[in-house]
Amino acid sequence: MIGKVALLDAIAGTNRGLLASVAQKQAILAAIANLEDFNPTPRPVEATNLLDGNWRLIYTTSKSLLNLDRLPLFKLGQIYQCIRVETTSIYNIAEIYGLPYIEGLVSVVANFEPISERRVQVKFKRSIIGLQSLISYSSPEDFIQQIAAGKKFAAIDTALNSDRQQGWLDITYIDDDLRIGRGNEGSVFVLSKT
Template sequence: MQTCAALTVSAPRSGTLRLSSRSTKSRNAEQVILECLQGVKGRGKSGMTPELLEKFDAAVLELERAGGIQAPTASPQLEGRWKLLFTTRPGTASPIQRTFTGVESFVVYQEILLSGEQGARVYNIVKFGRLGELKAEAEAITDSQPMEGFTPRKGPGIALFGKSSVNTPAAPDLRIDFQFDRAAFDFKLLPFKVPYPVPFKLLGDETKGWLDITYLSADGTFRLSRGNKGTLFVLTKDPPAKQRLLSAIANGDDEAVLAIAEELAADCPESKPATSGAAEGKWRLRWSAQAEDANFLQKKLSGQLRNYQIIGGSAGRGRLENLVELGVGIRVRALAACEPSTSARTSVYIDELRLEVGGLRLPFPIKLDRPGNPGYVDWLYLDEDLRITRGNKGSIFVHTRERDEQ
């Protein structure tokens, strides 16, 4: 998948919002649904009292009547990763759907991409905690994204796989027709993916289905959908991992930061981060988890507001500089030689450490041959704006690129 160390494209035309007096009612109905789902187990109706179920069904009806964004399948608000909160599982649902959506320990997502190099795609993803995930992939079409030669599902199908409705969509740009073409388990302990044992090419119509978007909120964060087998889905937009990471840092949620950092590390966009030109530049430290045996200065200075690492560029090719600004004109600067030792590791040899007060440079005496020098940095994640690294003592660092020199 990648060699980092382990740890949307807009639709062609935008949907428009139905402006009416129901906007406030819709927001209230969304909140009612979320409150009703707080005690639900396994993403089903178990755990709902009759009173809650009545409120839930009324709120769903209210939203589906309101509709939210018109032509939702033509709106870029539909794209992205959605987290499944709730699903009805009628007798028409397939055994696979009833199994995976009903297990509380699994997290279920749906990713929708309406345009791109591969065309419109839908991805259903089941995450098994730290073990890995199952991803089922489907090609898709909408009224605004047709595909030549694609034939939507016809007929109710085989009972074993769940009976399908033959209803036509209530209006244009409400339905996504799809056909699953591959699926695989991706276990983190294995260096390869395990194909899901379904002969998609032999099943014909049974690999096809459709999803009607019966409600899409104005801000694109809340969705109701109904599938071809009569299932109701309640989903909320899952923000991109980078956004969730920075939010967790801002909220001081260290446990969430580490979990999201691990998620990002599993999908590093740079195949050889240590040798990538994207590694160079000025990076600002946003968060760190210091190892117990990290050095004294590292522990004390890691929480400073202006803590930077500069690689190459102004620091010089093959050079690395750690810069901490303690106050106006007061800085601690560590200078080092650096070079890639593997595709995901940079060796660091500190050769100078000094305190700067105004124009004065006060060197710290350091032993160049001390244990831990040279050290190294493992690149867990790297893109143009964000990097996550691990030092040789086990400390974890999150940096964002500093675009403007200060």
């Protein structure tokens, strides 16, 4: 699909948006809007076979995510959003790198509830921030299994009040390997399936 190729070309070299110039950001947003017009999945929330799985963030306008790269001595590594439709769970995982042996992890666990054919309500349940070595982090899949098993981590592991910590996400495009979402704070997210 030409629109998809155009979007991926526009995103290339922007390091998830960290390095995007104003002109690049405008071109990317135009490419996103164009692709959204040709969403092959008219009811994305109901396409659970497409939605379920591990997604890697390839572009965002979210300042809260991009600001993780601004921590002293640290750089933002991969960011994953892992969706488990069966348990209506979302695992957001950001890998942080810096000095040797002090790689970090910032993770938020949430539940989602479909509220329309393209919107989900997201309620944040748990936040985990710590060193990858102390958490025994090796991969998103292994980490999610530990969370699902109820493990408490040697980290800042905090329960969140889901009544106050919530938002929504519109899934505006989804196919076998690309997903675009727009959040309640005006942020755009482009993810590829891993």
